[in-house]
Amino acid sequence: MKWKATLVKYRDADRIAVEFEKDPELIRRIKLIHDARWNPAKKYWHIPDTSENRARFRLVQKEDTEPSAEGQEQLRQFIRWLSAKRYSSNTIKTYSESLRLFLIYFRMKAVSEITNADVMDFNHDYILKNRFSASYQNQFTSAIKLYFRTIRNTNIEVDKIERPKKNKMLPNVLSKEEVKLILEAHANLKHKTMLSLIYSCGLRCSELLQLRPGDIDSKRNIVFIKEAKGKKDRITSLSPKILVLLRTYYALYKPKTYLFEGKERGSMYSAKSLQSVLKQALEKARIKKPVTLHWLRHSYATHLLESGTDLRYIQELLGHNSSRTTEIYTHVSTKNLQQIKSPFDDL
Structure with missing residues (x-):
């Protein structure tokens, strides 16, 4: 997501x-x-000039956008620990960024002195004050x-x-009608095949790109999904209809490394594309x-x-x-809702 943030004056107020x-x-x-506002004349949003908003858009001084020296070392150790435990690159990036912001917030305090009360203050004064979502808060909590489970010298009761x-x-x-319109919208065979495979197999975006x-x-009519979310392998069914589409695609594009490759042969197709x-x-x-793709x-x-598929099979497929x-x-x-007759119909 690309954005540009600059300091401006709005009615003599810093924004x-x-x-x-x-x-x-x-x-x-x-x-x-x-207090986020839209400026229709200049075509940009503007928000209050606060330390939290500056940190959000990386507009504060360098010393305010980095943890203390101790915090930076703790962050490096945490990243090494996550890597050694074989967490995915996305999880490492998400967790380390969350911890970095947390340690910036307490950069004037030794890590060993941070308490459960401090965590509550962080949730109230940073998460809730900035109206972050519950899922974003849960990400920080995780x-x-x-x-704090990886370090010894702490006052935190995890x-x-x-x-x-x-x-x-x-x-x-x-x-189903909307799905059909989406899947048939592209004349480009590669684009059509990618979207069709996501729907026909219930794939996540990352799972498709790593295929x-x-x-x-094709003999067993299955797709083998390796190291999906949670480092789990699974198989999902492959419909005869999508197999025909895949064979046509393969004959035309002849992918080398990944099933769907980027502009450079052998490179992974990007999520943004x-x-x-x-x-x-x-x-x-x-x-x-x-x-969205999901x-x-x-x-x-x-x-x-x-269509009547047992929930246990759907759980395995997903x-x-x-x-x-x-x-x-x-x-x-x-399916069942449509069979319910509204009392309004009897009036």
């Missing part, structure tokens, strides 16, 4: 101007910042709890660090919903459930650890 290309998610996130109450959000699901030609077993492929499909299909995975699971995660799709399936 931070934030410019970025129109993006529904970025607009939603900046609206969560207290990083902080894991970090088990007493509370997680935020989870929002009970339902997954976004497309109708190699050898992961497609894949998101652009979906965006273009939505424009061509004239679908106005803020669809919506295709949600739609796959819901459509399986509506690679969920808990059946409770998969059960959420029962709340968005419309």
Whole structure:
């Protein structure tokens, strides 16, 4: 996500101007910042000039955007520990950035002196004050709890660090008609095949990009997904229809290393480019919903459930650890709801 932040004056008040290309998610996130305003004349958002907002957009002095010397060393040790434990690169990046911001907040305090009360203050004065989401707070909590379990000299009681109450959000699901419009929008065979494979197998974006030609077993009609979320391998079914599409694609593109490669032969196709492929499909299909690639995975699971597939099989196909995660799709399936007659119809 590209943005540009600069210091500006607005009605004699110090503000931070934030410019970025129109993006529904970025607009939603900046609206969560207290007193965020849109300047229609200059085409940028502006927010209060506070230390928290400067840190958010990297506008503070260097000494204010880095942990103390002790904190920096602790951060390096934490990253080494995560790497030794074979955490994924995305998890290492997410956890280390969360810990970095936490240690910046307490840069004037020795790590050994940080207490559970300090963690509560951080949640109240940084997370809640800036109106960050519960999921963002939970991300911080995971990083902080894991970090304090790796060090000895601490006043923190890890088990007493509370997680935020989870929002009970339902997954976004497309109708089969909408999915068909999206998958048929592209004339480009590669783009069509990528989106089709995500939906037909219920793949995550990262899982699709990491696929190699050898992961497609056409004789057994399965896709072998290696080291997916949680470092787990799994297999998912391969429909005859998608197999025909894959064979046509393979004959034309002849991928070398990855099933879907970038501009340079042998390189992995980028997640950003894949998101652009979906965006273009939505424009061509004239679908106005803020669809993401993960919506295709949600739609796959819901459509399986509506067609009568057992929830236990859907759990295996999606690679969920808990059946409770998969059960959420029962709340968005419309198969049984459509059979319920509203009393309004009898009036």
